[in-house]
Amino acid sequence: MHRTSSYGKPSEESYVAKLHPWAEKLNTRRLAGITLAQVLLGGTCSPISFEDFEFFLAFREHSLANLQFVVWYQDYRKRFSELHDRQSLKRRDESISSITSCSSLASNISHSKHDIPSGPYVPIPSNDPDNPLPIPPPISLPPVLSSSSPAINDRALREECMNVISTFLAPDAPKALKLDAGLRDDVVRRLATNCDPDVFKPAYEAVYFYLDRVSLPRFLAYATPNINLPKQIFFYILGILYIVAAIIITITLILFVPVPPQSNRAWRLLASVPLALGTYTVCAAWRGFCAQLWHRQSVQLHSWELQAANAKSLAYVNSVRGRGLGDMRRCVGLVCNSADGTYGRGSPPVCIFQSEEPPIESKPRGGGDTPITFGVTRPPVFGPEKVVKDARILAVHRQVMQSCGMVGLWALLIFSAVILPIPGRQE
Template sequence: MMGFLSTLKYRRPAYVNKKQFLSSRQESESSDASLKSGQLGSSSGIPEALTFDRIISGGTCPPCTVRDFMNYLLYIEHSAENLQFFLWYRDYTKRFDEADTLDAKLSPEWTQAMEDESTVKIRKDAVEKMRREPKAVSIFKGTDFEKGAVDVVIENGDPFLTPPSTPNTKIAPSLLSGSQASSYRSQSRDAFSAASATQPFTIQPFRAEIDRVIATYIAEDAPRQLNLSSREQKGVIQALAYTTHPSAFRTIARSIEATLRRQAHPNFIRWTICNGNPARVTFALSLGVGTILSATAGAIVLTLSSAARGWRALFAIGWVLGIATLIAARKGMCVVLHGLHHRQVRPWELFFDSATSLCDESESEPELGGQRGSRDAKGNNNNNNSFDSFGSDSNSYEDEPWVVRYERRGLLRKVFDREVWIREPALRRIQDVIFVQALLGALVGAGLLTGVFVSLPAGRFF
């Protein structure tokens, strides 16, 4: 009984605002336990079966797989670069540790002491820059920000830039064309110069791949630039000028992982609980409100008439249906879809991304496919382009064919878009709990309304 009651107290993971999280990330990272679990105190609505580690390791079913997580970051949160870099870094660390070559000794570990020394140097350079530019100091003079002026100069990067997708880590850097390798090397050299770092030894292991990482994720105006502050950016470039050891990424890797675990992951679970698209949820909200108003109008008419009071209790059925539909829709769920344990397909899953499939929808019903490749009979996406670790393009998708086609789709058609089975048991259990909560809330609300109307004396106006 206690277990049932505790289940009914379930609350979806609270929405974590990206900007607020980034501004307070350093404070939130003080709790190592929450980082490992993939949860925040405010995101306790994530069951053990849907933790960050479980999703990344491939232990979940659609729509909660790492592919679905990547699509969410790409199309909804616009921060796919974080997961792309995280997956690359994890793979790179494994490959570096397994590399049994003599040149590995040329890339020693970047220790914490070295990192602290680099941070001090960056701060000193910022102070010198302010001294050379007295106008910058005068802006803060006499204000509460005077003491923090150095930090303002250091943290002058835009923390909300949105980077693109990742290249394929299975493609060895040595297989790059000469012009590509030269371009990445040139961009990385520019980054080292901008950070006042010494140009590195090119004979270090994985140096070509590191040049590509810098050009893709770290350099200014990189196509998939990570949300790094100026201090973080300069710090990692200083480290990479010294070594290609994975420890050179220690600070930013920890920062990116914290963002994924504590901000993106809870929001992804919250979003996945919704089984309908915005048009369907809006339709469900309208239907719930309309049902409640209709039942109430009917009860008012009977109250004003000379009919027996007992007939007014019949409208409790309408109130239960309307309130339950309204409560569920407020949480992004359609009760009809839930009854079937279905969800509507996402817009990017509706169309192929190949020339042969871009046919008129009136000619043939498009298969259920992903924007970056089709899905097989089991619903798995067969294309891994969004998991590429490197690329010269950004993660933008506005020019993809499905965007225009979906915008042209009629409102009624969006409301009744195709549905697929929800295969993840943990997600179905969460939706079951939310439905029961909505039903109990409806019973209470309908009971109160029924009691009020039944207790009123008949108006006998007709």
């Protein structure tokens, strides 16, 4: 199967929130029931839709060929089966028609009296060796339908299979699948005799297994955070500042607030509030979560999602924002910040311009000859965003918020229990 570039390691220049393996496991445990079949059949919505998975493979893992081969094989198998059924039905109708005509001929011979020549009836003895019974003419019976179908050697299908070999299976193919050499050679050898979908089945199973067991879990792990790397770093810094502020407030109150009276110890609880906020913020950064985005039911875009530009989006930007925005030809994405996915007056679209960083891919757009260069665009700290439509992702975000809230609450209780007994300044 087609793996990522640079010896199987994806490019780190993606600005994706960095999650610890434990955080990834906690985030994705609610998504364990999502399979590749559901994604391919459209059973998931943004941000884990089929289009999102396609962008992930194209710009993150650089293994879009795997998905293209799987989709082609499923479509090819369906078309092959339909062609086989049509040809079988046609042959069956021809067979029924042939049998009917033969039966009609036999009936006419046995029942018609006008065709018998006139003259005396002379019986032919069946045991006379000199006058044997006449041999009846051979009857054309319909051929027996075998398991093999003419579709196996259909010319159009064979040409399509040859194109698949030159695209996916040849060692120097532009979208060569990283298959075992023996498996690849066996598929090509078997295609010399027929183009049955079962010939491709071993290669399909290997690619499908890699997509389902390797690429899909990575994709779900990247889809669970609702923030990008810049905002994650910002949350880490903010949480640490909250915790440092809580420690400074605690030390100040212990040193300068006299005890007794013992009631003055209650002032130390003021430091528990920033400590709880800091712990919550650090936990949210660790799991790649922002409560404000969750309330808006949105997530920040990944860097590879900023590359989707088309003529319609460019025309829309020109019509809404007018001139004076710089070179619109460098726009590589149109993003909506509104929660309902519409472009209202209060939420104008955001045009993402191409970065000056080195490009990662170049390909024609819409089948044309003009290459489009995709660069790695650094997303801003607080945007842009897209709407979350999948209920399972919203449930994951809700669970993350509740978990981080419990961590902050436990931190508040433990910190309060620690600082209250500490002796204070004596009067």
